[in-house]
Amino acid sequence: GVRSKLEVFVVEMAKYNEIAKKKREAKADRKRAIHGDPLTNKLKSRAPVVSVSGKRQKKLLRKWRREQKEMVEKGLVTMEDVEMASADGASEEESKKPPRKFSVKKTLKLNKLKNKAGKKNKSQKAVGQVSAEQMLE
Secondary structure (H helix, E strand, C coil): CHHHHHHHHHHHHHHHHHHHHHHHHHHHHHHHHHHCCCCCCCCCCCCCCCCCCHHHHHHHHHHHHHHHHHHHHHCCCCHHHHHHHHHHCCCHHHHHCCCCCCCCCHHHHHHHHHHHHHHHHHHHHHHHHHHHHHHHC
16 A cells, blocks of 8 residues: 555665765775875865956956065066065065966967857958959949
């Protein structure tokens, strides 16, 4: 009857859950063996990579350029001095913050460049055809 089917289902799910639990444990053990600390076998929790929006990238770049400009105006005239100062970490604020790594999508940039180049070529061809037709008349 209905009751027995339900009981069978519950028993099957319990078995499945046990199997799934064992699989998860085995997978975790493998990960610990490969990536874990040699002594404790514990995995290090790493922070996920922070993706920075294009708008934020531009803002940070502008800020950095402004700082470089100010340094040049203050008297660190040569670019070598500016590079040295930036390498040393002249400002205290920068040393507190970890360096930011920007992830830029190359394919998008390349596609944009290709599209621009394609448009230029099309317009030049169109102009060439028009001038040739005018010359024939």
